[in-house]
């Protein structure tokens with residue numbers, strides 16, 4: 423990566439009457455940053471920023487979010503345009519390479535991905551070791567990490583060609599692993615990849631076909647699946663991406679790094695939110711119970727939060743939520759679902775929350791997960807698969823960010839510091855004297 427950060431000014435910091443000059447750095451767009459890299463060396467002070475709310479961990483040229491305006495760009499292209507006109511594979515190429523592919527590059531890339539969709543047969547045995555009721559995320563996390571035990575030919579992260587192969591492998595094999603985990607969890611036989619199908623069609627077939635019956639992919643459903651993958655492909659330095667980068671900063675192999683990202687994504691504040699949101703909508707059950715849940719969300723003494731609302735970065739409508747809402751209507755329309763009590767509750771809840779002073783003042787808007795659970799369950803996925811689908815899509819972003827980090831000559835091992843408040847030095851007490 424060619425570093426493009428510019429020094430655009432100086433800030434002054436006064437500690438105990440002594441003034442320190444700190445460079446101000448700017449990117450192409452968005453807030454500038456105060457360069458504190460020399461702060462500890464020069465002042466003997468750290469910065470304190472739990473949750474990294476004001477900290478840039480890296481320079482990046484992949485994804486840009488303007489949370490106040492509700493803008494999300496992949497390599498400069500608005501998410502709405504990509505969801506409307508692009509495909510997931512083209513978007514993955516864009517994230518990885520920085521530019522949209524030409525027609526020839528697009529065919530080549532699709533062929534490369536398609537040719538890597540199969541898993542090593544021995545991975546079947548790996549799956550067989552899981553309990554029959556294992557959560558698909560547990561299987562995904564374990565199996566993705568396990569790929570490093572199968573592909574020794576692409577573990578040298580200093581070799582560009584090996585990095586390329588592992589990036590392609592991960593994007594290609596993620597749907598196969600995800601579908602395999604799903605089939606295993608419901609006790610159905612494996613459906614092998616079908617290389618005549620598009621990325622999303624193939625994934626749907628691997629999930630929903632059974633050997634005993636013919637399976638036709640519904641193009642509207644495949645298009646919705648592709649859009650969902652595009653919406654989830656990248657989101658700058660979120661928790662799981664930062665995890666992938668942190669793991670990668672030590673030189674760990676790409677499969678291990680992506681497994682770390684999968685683990686981080688699993689949590690309900692991150693990738694698990696759509697599962698939690700659908701659960702919440704079901705719990706609400708009827709439109710007349712919405713006020714009760716809204717009141718609970720506003721009650722400081724109640725830990726309950728409205729799932730699918732709020733975001734660390736978006737202080738406006740999450741642009742992905744708008745596309746997701748449209749996709750939700752398209753899917754339900756295609757499937758002939760005219761009455762969806764859950765969708766009714768979601769739409770009414772959205773209306774009420776958007777007009778409630780608590781949510782307005784705190785700038786809590788629906789996020790991508792608000793509607794995605796409804797769409798995914800209409801597509802036939804159980805809630806346990808929601809985060810798996812998110813991980814599948816996000817692999818394209820994770821791997822692009824991982825590669826960008828390795829190409830960045832300023833990259834160093836990630837190593838945050840702490841403010842220690844534990845016991846100070848004391849002598850060991852023998853067990854008889856405690």
Ligand code: CMC
Nearest residue numbers: 691692693695719727728729730731732733734784789791
């Ligand atoms: N319902 C009710 N109150 C909320 C909510 C919510 N969903 N989200 C934030 N708040 C309140 C929170 O209580 C706090 O109030 P106060 O200032 O009075 O203490 C204030 O808003 C700020 O919240 P925060 O927790 O400091 O904000 P954060 O940036 O640390 O958290 C979040 C962001 C996404 C974790 C949080 O909004 C949340 O828990 N939302 C529900 C879970 C969810 O939908 N997550 C999906 C995120 S999008 C997918 C992804 O990118 O992974």
